[in-house]
Amino acid sequence: DAGVTQSPTHLIKTRGQQVTLRCSPKSGHDTVSWYQQALGQGPQFIFQYYEEEERQRGNFPDRFSGHQFPNYSSELNVNALLLGDSALYLCASSGRTGATNTIYFGEGSWLTVV
Amino acid sequence: AQSVTQPDIHITVSEGASLELRCNYSYGATPYLFWYVQSPGQGLQLLLKYFSGDTLVQGIKGFEAEFKRSQSSFNLRKPSVHWSDAAEYFCAVGGGATNKLIFGTGTLLAVQP
Numbered sequence: 001d002a003g004v005t006q007s008p009t010h011l012i013k014t015r016g017q018q019v020t021l022r023c024s025p026k027s028g029h030d031t032v033s034w035y036q037q038a039l040g041q042g043p044q045f046i047f048q049y050y051e052e053e054e055r056q057r058g059n060f061p062d063r064f065s066g067h068q069f070p071n072y073s074s075e076l077n078v079n080a081l082l083l084g085d086s087a088l089y090l091c092a093s094s095g096r097t098g099a100t101n102t103i104y105f106g107e108g109s110w111l112t113v114v
Numbered sequence: 115a116q117s118v119t120q121p122d123i124h125i126t127v128s129e130g131a132s133l134e135l136r137c138n139y140s141y142g143a144t145p146y147l148f149w150y151v152q153s154p155g156q157g158l159q160l161l162l163k164y165f166s167g168d169t170l171v172q173g174i175k176g177f178e179a180e181f182k183r184s185q186s187s188f189n190l191r192k193p194s195v196h197w198s199d200a201a202e203y204f205c206a207v208g209g210g211a212t213n214k215l216i217f218g219t220g221t222l223l224a225v226q227p
Contacts, residue, residue, distance in 0.1 A: 004157075031213065042118075042204050042217030043158070056214055090157060094213045103213055105150070105158040 004093050004106035012112045013081050021076040021109045025093030029104070031055075032074040034066060037088040037108070049074050078111075086113045116141050118207050120218035127195050128226045135190040135221050137205030147188040148206040148215065149179055158204065164188065175199070200225045 005024045013019050025032050031050045035043035045058040049068035068074045072093075078085055088108045119138045127133055139145055146165050150158040162173025169181040179190045188205060202222045206215040 033213065033215075035215075040219075042206075042219045043215070045214050045216070048214065058214075092215075102160060102163065103148075103208075103215065104160070107157040110155075 004091055004104050006089075006091050006106040006109050008109055009107070010110045010112075012114060015081055015083060015113055017081050018077065018079045019081060019111060021078075021089050021091075021111070022073065023076070023091030023093075023106060024073045025091075026104050029093035029095050030072050031094045032068060032072065033092045033094075033103070034074070034076045035090040035092060035105075036060070037090060039087070043090055046076070081113045083113050086111060116207065116216050118205050118216055118218035120203075120205055120221050122221045123219070124222045124224070126224040126226060129197050130194050133190075133192045133195045133199070133223070135203050135205075135223070137188045137190065137218060138186050139188065139205070139207045140186065141207050141216075145207045147179075147181060148208065149173065149177070149188075149190050150204045150206060150217075151175075152202045152204065152220075154201075161190070161203075195223075195225055197225045197227065199223060 003026050007022045033048040034046040037043040046060050047057040048055050052068045063079045065077045090108045091106045092103050094103045117140045121136050148163045149161040152158050161177050162171050164171050164181045172178050177192050181188050202220045204220045205218045208215040
């Protein structure tokens, strides 16, 4: 049973460019959340997708957008990259709504903006 | 405001010694509490979780945590630390229908031989 998978593992982008990160949730999970973890910090909630809709959003600008596909996989898009967007981006998946569902994290995508 | 505080940024213990990592939370509703571990360059692995019931919860790798509502705390403990426990540990609080987690800033654990 595959867990949460993310791609790419590492990438380097130039300031002003756009990036797309991808996530496949754990089998049987239908809810995907994205977190940003800056160096030396805890993960910060970006947004969550359920039934192909953004259900909740953290305190991130509109440059951060996402999508969820019918197979529950998800993409995170960041436009007009800034140096401060350099971070580990973590995808988390969980089952049907309800806080008692265990949340599983992927290995993350390391983004460096130069 | 919802928040998690991990007062200790960095802790060093000797192998075989006991360990306690502190976590305090602020949450308006009934909190659901989690401890995750992150090895260098890796994602987050769930150690244990508390939703309700017995306030002492057991997790993987010999870890346990105790929920104390009166102190708004959820401290992580291990009776005997192994060198492989060296990693960063994150406490998180969540709740409600959306499973959004709020994380602390983490505690980096170093283990001396």
